[in-house]
Amino acid sequence: MVQLLFFYFALVVIGLGLRIVTAKNPVHCVLLMLVLFFHMAGLYLLLNAEFLAAVQIIVYAGAILVLYLFVLFLVDLREEVKMSPFIKKGKWLGIVGAIALFLTFLRGVMNFSLGPHGQYTIEKIQQMTHTKAMGEAIYTTYILPFEVAGIILLVAVIGGLAMAKREK
Amino acid sequence: MELLWILIKIVIVFAVVMLHVMYATYFERKVIGHMQVRMGPMRVGPHGILQPIADGLKLFFKEDIIPAEADKKVFYAAPLICLISALSAVAVLPFFEGFAIANINIGLLYIFAMSSLASYGVVLAGWSANSKYSFLGGLRSSAQVISYEIAMGLSLVGVMMLSGSLNLTDIVHAQMNSPYKIYLIPQIIGFFVFVVAMFAETNRTPFDLPEAESELVAGYCTEYSGMRFALFFMAEYIGMIVMSCLAVTCFLGGWSGPFDVPGIPFFWFLLKAYFFIFLYYWVRATLPRYRYDQLMALGWKVLIPLALFNIVLTGTIKSLFG
Numbered sequence: 001m002v003q004l005l006f007f008y009f010a011l012v013v014i015g016l017g018l019r020i021v022t023a024k025n026p027v028h029c030v031l032l033m034l035v036l037f038f039h040m041a042g043l044y045l046l047l048n049a050e051f052l053a054a055v056q057i058i059v060y061a062g063a064i065l066v067l068y069l070f071v072l073f074l075v076d077l078r079e080e081v082k083m084s085p086f087i088k089k090g091k092w093l094g095i096v097g098a099i100a101l102f103l104t105f106l107r108g109v110m111n112f113s114l115g116p117h118g119q120y121t122i123e124k125i126q127q128m129t130h131t132k133a134m135g136e137a138i139y140t141t142y143i144l145p146f147e148v149a150g151i152i153l154l155v156a157v158i159g160g161l162a163m164a165k166r167e168k
Numbered sequence: 169m170e171l172l173w174i175l176i177k178i179v180i181v182f183a184v185v186m187l188h189v190m191y192a193t194y195f196e197r198k199v200i201g202h203m204q205v206r207m208g209p210m211r212v213g214p215h216g217i218l219q220p221i222a223d224g225l226k227l228f229f230k231e232d233i234i235p236a237e238a239d240k241k242v243f244y245a246a247p248l249i250c251l252i253s254a255l256s257a258v259a260v261l262p263f264f265e266g267f268a269i270a271n272i273n274i275g276l277l278y279i280f281a282m283s284s285l286a287s288y289g290v291v292l293a294g295w296s297a298n299s300k301y302s303f304l305g306g307l308r309s310s311a312q313v314i315s316y317e318i319a320m321g322l323s324l325v326g327v328m329m330l331s332g333s334l335n336l337t338d339i340v341h342a343q344m345n346s347p348y349k350i351y352l353i354p355q356i357i358g359f360f361v362f363v364v365a366m367f368a369e370t371n372r373t374p375f376d377l378p379e380a381e382s383e384l385v386a387g388y389c390t391e392y393s394g395m396r397f398a399l400f401f402m403a404e405y406i407g408m409i410v411m412s413c414l415a416v417t418c419f420l421g422g423w424s425g426p427f428d429v430p431g432i433p434f435f436w437f438l439l440k441a442y443f444f445i446f447l448y449y450w451v452r453a454t455l456p457r458y459r460y461d462q463l464m465a466l467g468w469k470v471l472i473p474l475a476l477f478n479i480v481l482t483g484t485i486k487s488l489f490g
Contacts, residue, residue, distance in 0.1 A: 027242065027295060034288065054277035062284025062317070066310055069291055073307065129273045131334055 002046060009042045026072050030065060037061045048122055051131040177269050178259075185258055189405040190220035196449050203453040230394035235297055238391070242296035247392065247399035250289030254406035257282040261413045262337045264423040264433035275336040276328065279414060280321055283369060286407060287313040290371075290388050293400070297391035305387025308377050308460065315467040316368035316375075322475035323361035326482040327351055327418045340422030350421040354485075357478040359419045361471050363447075366415060368467065370407045373452040377460055412444035413437075 016036040023029045037060050044053035125133045138146050201208025209216030234243060260275040262268040272278060287310045294306015328334060330351060331342035343351055352359055368375040389400045416422060416437060425436030
């Protein structure tokens, strides 16, 4: 059952991903992206990561994607902008590059092996709830990466403020 | 067997919620009518009690008009997104001890997720209809919902800190065991922010700018007619009901009351929820609409700082005395 669900979510994510990059209408892209985020949240749920699933929807679907929609509306794109390729006859280069990248990934996937199990087993997470488990991990073991990520975001916010203020 | 019980619960809750939506429209007109010294609907049945059925029939048989230049797929999908996101949020509400369709650990976050989706329905309805009134209404609504969602989320952080859980049933239990029995008293600032944000989230007066009829015709649903318009209407009322129930669950102690009413375990829950729905009507009959810049200033400059202050205060008190 779980595997069936996994394949459903994974296939839909891949299919929607392809559809999003090929769709002509940017607003349709955003809508498909919304469906894609839901399926990614489904993948998180299969991993017992209910907090991540909810945050995935709240942050990505509820905030970031709506901002994308705003930008689309502000620039008033009804159809995709068409541009000529940067490099003439670059199609073959692209195909060779794509195949090379695919082979690299394939190599990586074939050599994939499971890492050692950490202290958070499924039973432990179910017992202490995922939200608590994640909070504890973030604020104890991973406090430094967490703070660094926070500072990077702060820098971005200050940068945005500086750019907005410069006009005056 | 488990699955069957869940299905039965879904059918019961769905039917009850839909009935409430029907009669919420009726009572809205009655309450506002009486507040404005009018009678409200009186024609259909005694005291107009059958009015919602007549309205429903009328909307059902109206012609379904789609603007010529509309983006059809999105135009069809928008009201459904609104309705589905509003209805899905009902699934996690605990109506009485042990009765919630899905008693999940992240109930509160789930409701936020679903209410943030509702803005898609509105903004896409505005865009797809290809009409400027709709478009302006849609843009206003999404900006408003995003801004107030932050305030609403932050206002509930205090509740999460006190109860130590995101599970709505656990939050009610934690309130029953707390010294004041309800979180309204220790979380009065959070409650204030929540109630204001609640009005803005559901696009109701005094924050009903997305459908400000005097300037935008009917905002995002200008181009909708018949059943599709009714879907938006239902979504709005379900949203009101969900927000009222959330306020009851998080601040007023859910189904618990001063004494148990035998046979009706959801008595107190309903009573409190009806109070909040009445509050919606009361405010609508009392307050004029905000201007758009006032609305944004209130959200960003008053409510969010207040909610942040509430978090710091709750944290300090909890670490000192808890």
